Amino acid sequence: METVDHAAVTLERGIVGDFRGAMKGKPYRRQVTLMERGDWEAATAEVGHVIPWEERRSNLLIDGFDLPQVRGIRVRIGDDVVLEITRETDPCERMEVLADGLxxxxxxxxxxxxxxxxxxxxxxxxxxEIRIER
Structure with a gap:
């Protein structure tokens, strides 16, 4: 994982440089993954560990915004980027390697x-800024 302070986002590649963001079938519903800082901190506190958010392997860490838990809702990030929430991100088995119960x-x-x-x-x-797209 690499953390960056800015990134290009495209319809074809998701976050440029992330191999998982490339279109795989149409429509590809997992181009970008987002996670709330508070949710990560709550989950890691629950298992009694402090683990850097990058270990979750999400593309974007969101702070100060409650991500909608509804498919089809669109969020705007900055001036240009619009993402449509397609589903919940399923935590994988790798989380158990980081901490039992994570x-x-x-x-x-x-x-x-x-x-x-x-x-x-x-x-x-x-x-x-991140906000609901109306």
Whole structure:
């Protein structure tokens, strides 16, 4: 995993540089994964560990915004990027390698994050505003 302070986002590739974001079938519903900082911290606290968020392997860490837990809702990040929430991100077995019980701690209330597909590409950066697209 590599953390960056800005990234290009495209319809064809998701977050440029992330091999999982490339279109695989149409429509590909897991181009970008998002996770709330508070959810990660709650889950890791529940299992009694402090684990860097990057270990979850989500694309974007969201802070100060309650991600919608509804398929089809669109969120705008910064001026240009629009993502559509497609489903909950399922925590994988790798979470158990990080800490016993972490996978289960990520299951309630979409704590493991949300998957999204790109509707409108552009550039995003740390500190960009995120909001529901109306």
């Amino acid at each position: 996978r289960a701690a990520l299951l309630p209330d979409w704590r493991g994050g949300a998957c999204a597909m790109v509707i409108t590409g552009g550039t995003i950066a740390v500190g960009d």
